Amino acid sequence: MSTGPTPEVPGPQAAEENAPEATATVGEPPLPELNGPARSRRGRAIVLGVVASVVALGAVLIVLAVRGDESALARAHEACLPDGADGIRLADDDRTLLIDTQGDDDLVGAEYTDVACLLLELEVPDRVVAQIDSTRALDGRQSDAWDRFTAMWSYHPDSGLDLLVVED
Numbered sequence: 499m500s501t502g503p504t505p506e507v508p509g510p511q512a513a514e515e516n517a518p519e520a521t522a523t524v525g526e527p528p529l530p531e532l533n534g535p536a537r538s539r540r541g542r543a544i545v546l547g548v549v550a551s552v553v554a555l556g557a558v559l560i561v562l563a564v565r566g567d568e569s570a571l572a573r574a575h576e577a578c579l580p581d582g583a584d585g586i587r588l589a590d591d592d593r594t595l596l597i598d599t600q601g602d603d604d605l606v607g608a609e610y611t612d613v614a615c616l617l618l619e620l621e622v623p624d625r626v627v628a629q630i631d632s633t634r635a636l637d638g639r640q641s642d643a644w645d646r647f648t649a650m651w652s653y654h655p656d657s658g659l660d661l662l663v664v665e666d
Contacts, residue, residue, distance in 0.1 A: 570646075571595045571665050574619035583612050593665045601658030613661070620647065620663065630661065 572592040579586060585598040585608030595616070600607025617627055626642045626649060633640055635654040642649055651661040 569593055569665050574616050577619050578615035595663040597661040599658035601656045603656040607658050
């Protein structure tokens with residue numbers, strides 16, 4: 499009894515012809531081919547990565563440029579007094595720092611620890627700090643300059659230290 503032609507069973511050669519080009523070990527999925535849609539997705543991902551990197555770099559440069567325009571006085575004020583303080587304020591587009599410490603007759607004024615922080619942040623030379631520390635009421639108004647700064651100050655026990663720092 500013959501029921502018709504016997505179906506052909508593909509041999510080992512047919513299996514090799516249909517196998518993917520990339521080989522994988524047993525139990526691992528086959529490696530994807532980098533032709534067609536997969537390759538164009540990869541190319542788009544690379545382009546998007548490069549564009550994102552350029553945009554991020556541009557943003558960093560803008561932030562640095564804006565920060566570079568900020569005065570040293572404003573940076574010192576922000577570093578030492580992020581919430582502000584009595585007796586210390588910036589003026590003249592952040593190019594002037596006004597400091598008024600508390601004297602015996604004053605109800606409020608800047609703390610000397612805040613003044614010390616500001617002087618350290620501004621890298622005031624030791625010679626200027628020594629002059630400020632040794633100023634007496636009889637000495638009147640004093641001044642000195644360093645780098646791009648000029649400072650003027652006076653001291654009296656009743657009114658405390660009045661210090662003005664100007665950034666050129």
